[in-house]
Amino acid sequence: MLLRLADERATGALLRDHGTLYLVDGLVVHAESPSAPGIDVLLTAGGRLARSGWEEAVDQAGARREVGRYLVDSGRIGGGELEICHLGALFDAAFFALAPGSGPTRFRYGVAHWMGTVRPVAAAAVERETLRRRELLDQVWPYAAVDTAPVVARGPAPGQLVTRRQRALLELADGVRTPAAIAWTLGRPAFHTLLDVRRLAAAGLVDTPDEPVTTSPGTVPSWVATLSADPDIALLRRLRDALEASL
Structure with missing residues (x-):
């Protein structure tokens, strides 16, 4: 049209x-x-x-x-x-x-x-x-959940560098603000904020908030059976954390 x-x-x-x-x-x-x-x-x-x-x-x-x-x-x-x-x-x-x-x-x-x-x-x-921007987002990190959900910062790995621009974003990734809210607070274009968030997600520096998970030692939560052919990345991270906790 x-x-x-x-x-x-x-x-x-x-x-x-x-x-x-x-x-x-x-x-x-x-x-x-x-x-x-x-x-x-x-x-x-x-x-x-x-x-x-x-x-x-x-x-x-x-x-x-x-x-x-x-x-x-x-x-x-x-x-x-x-x-x-x-x-x-x-x-x-x-x-x-x-x-x-x-x-x-x-x-x-x-x-x-x-x-x-x-x-x-x-x-x-x-x-x-x-169209170019949509393709770019998918190339950086193909999981769109981080675009609209509140995001929370994850600690960097030893030796992992964070730029000043990334640090300003991570300081606002408190598990309450969405990328759009962060863009408004920083006065940055929303698309560029989405791109930064996806890059941070790909680097393991930002995630969507996890719901509390309770498991018995050596067991895997029952929700693992709900994994589909196109799983949500936050679900995968919960699985990883649960498995690490059971080791």
């Missing part, structure tokens, strides 16, 4: 359960998703733009749908920096909005976003990048 709307040079909002894409003359000009921090979070969380400056831009230019232009014209942010940040937010939100199983797709003609046009992107490029 996105590509058909692009061929029609349609203007409006493509709505799905996990996000919305805004088109002008068939080009994607903005995207937002409840799963991804918006451009306001990306700009303000790291201190690049004061929250009051963002709110002023929305108040002064939101009704005219020129928030992006106001930020640049008022000198609060450079044009190139705004484009880079906006593209990051656009591709990030589009990844979730275009996810398989995101519910019915609807299009409302004529709807425009208050951000205004910053850097339009071809619909085919958005689709291509979304």
